Amino acid sequence: MYTVPRIRDYVVHRLEAGRRRLLVDLAGAAFMDSMGLGVLVGTRKCPASSTSPACTGSSRSMTQWKPR
Template identity: 50%
Template sequence: MELSLATRTVGEHTVLEVGGEVDVYTAPRLRERLIELIDAGHRKIVVDLARVDFLDSTGLGVLVGALKRLRPAGGTFGLACDKEPLLKIFRITALDQVFPIFPTVGAATGEDPDGPTGVTGAVPTP
């Protein structure tokens, strides 16, 4: 399956919509796009994983790398994901303690009045 990447702006946040499979073959494209965004000065980034069907360790590594690159620049990096199989991966790897994970882009950006505001908290894990 192919990887699709699309960028949009929600308030002060840059949202990178990811679709398809993020694996050893497609992760370099995701890495390149995240580096482009960070190098272009985007400091509030939300990665929307709603259309991701598969995420492997290479994809996780790309997300961690982007977070590490953005933090020293004073940026925020959150994930929007409500798919249980993906959330399980984040819990098993304890990356749910590293990334702020929100159920929707609206919750991650503060645009959803019923969700948390800003990229500051994580989805509670059972």
């Protein structure tokens, strides 16, 4: 929750500055909750966005659903 506003602001600023491609490297991320996923999905709603984000480097723990 601490990093979500920072990441969202960074992404929106880059899109508003004219960036048209967004590549997110998840190699260092061990976990992403719904708020983090919401930032990635939300980039499509940004008025300056014309593309979907692409993700790379996700670890096995990031791609498997783990029920509680």
